[in-house]
Amino acid sequence: xxLLGTTIVLAALGVLAALGxxxSGQEPSVSRIVKQFEAARPSDKALAFYSLDWAANLADxxxxxxxxxxxxxxxxxxxxxx
Numbered sequence: 001x002x003l004l005g006t007t008i009v010l011a012a013l014g015v016l017a018a019l020g021x022x023x024s025g026q027e028p029s030v031s032r033i034v035k036q037f038e039a040a041r042p043s044d045k046a047l048a049f050y051s052l053d054w055a056a057n058l059a060d061x062x063x064x065x066x067x068x069x070x071x072x073x074x075x076x077x078x079x080x081x082x
Contacts (some may be wrong), residue, residue, distance in 0.1 A: 008041075009041070012037055
């Protein structure tokens, strides 16, 4: 997760730097660009949904998958809209 976040930050800073170099008129300072990026970047908690949670081996993965499966009794929905 940390590596992915670092990669995203570096890629975004590279794009912002390239845009800053090609922009006409007054160029914003680097610190201003970094502050804008940090304000727009989602938090680690918000990005946690996209992280991978690998199991150590196939047996652990199967056990985890069995625990996540919810089976509804016949005739009943898994989720109700209310």
